[in-house]
Amino acid sequence: MKLMLHDLRGRPEGMAVCGRVSVDEVARRDRSVAAVEPVQVELEAREISPGVFQVDGTLKTRVAYRCSRCLTEFWEPLETPFHERFVRLPTPAGEWDQEDDMTPIESDEVDLAPYVEQALILALPWRPLCRPQCRGLCPECGANLNEGPCGCSDRATDPRWEKLGELWKGISGSSGGSG
Ligand SMILES: [Zn+2]
Ligand SMILES: [Zn+2]
Structure with missing residues (x-):
């Protein structure tokens, strides 16, 4: 998704920048994300002062999360605002305020995809849950407890663990003779 800065010059009303951006990399990097639908990008781009471009709007998509407790995959819509400010180098003034949160750009063409991806990553929940x-x-036993009790907590000791206990006794040398 490309933004052509020269298209914005002399257009104080700005320009709509809309499209879809694939962010498959997000699912590869974030273990709590199984998949992300292409992001629906709706932005407005304007030159707010000579050489400074403001891009605002919304990102919408659907994300398949992996629940951080039960690992079940579930889809949820995700919507997040997008704000980015670019400064075209060299600036007419020669310098720009580096403390002003702007991204320096050295070409008339800006690929918005990495910024869209970054904004999306920041909007992801820290530990997604399939339900509160x-x-x-x-x-x-690893059973999903949302589907009902597995029975482990009802019994003092699971029979399988009892067997394991016997095994341990065998390893540690004390011959219990429990065969
Ligand atoms: Zn869950
Ligand atoms: Zn269990």
């Missing part, structure tokens, strides 16, 4: 009260997985 997700019960997660049983630490003993």
Whole structure:
């Protein structure tokens, strides 16, 4: 998704920049994200002062998360605002305020895809949950506790762990003779 800065010169009303951006890289890098639909990008770009370009709008998509407790995949819509300010180098004034949060650009062509991807990554939840009260997985048998109790907690000891206990006794040398 390209923004041509020279298209914005002498157009104080700005320009709409719309399209779709694929962000497959996000799912590859973030383990809590299984998939992301192409992002629907709706932006307005304007030259707010000579050589300085403001791009604002909204990003919309649907994300398949992996629940951080039970690992179930679930889809949810994601919508996040987008704000980015670019300064075209060299600037007419020669310098720009580096503390002003602007991205320096050395060409008339700006690829917006990496900025869209970055904004999306920042909007992702830290630890996604399939539901607020997700019960997660049983630490003993791995069953998904949202689907009902697995029975582990009802019993003092799972028979499988008892066997393992016997095995340990064998390893540590004490012959219990429990065969
Ligand atoms: Zn869950
Ligand atoms: Zn269990």
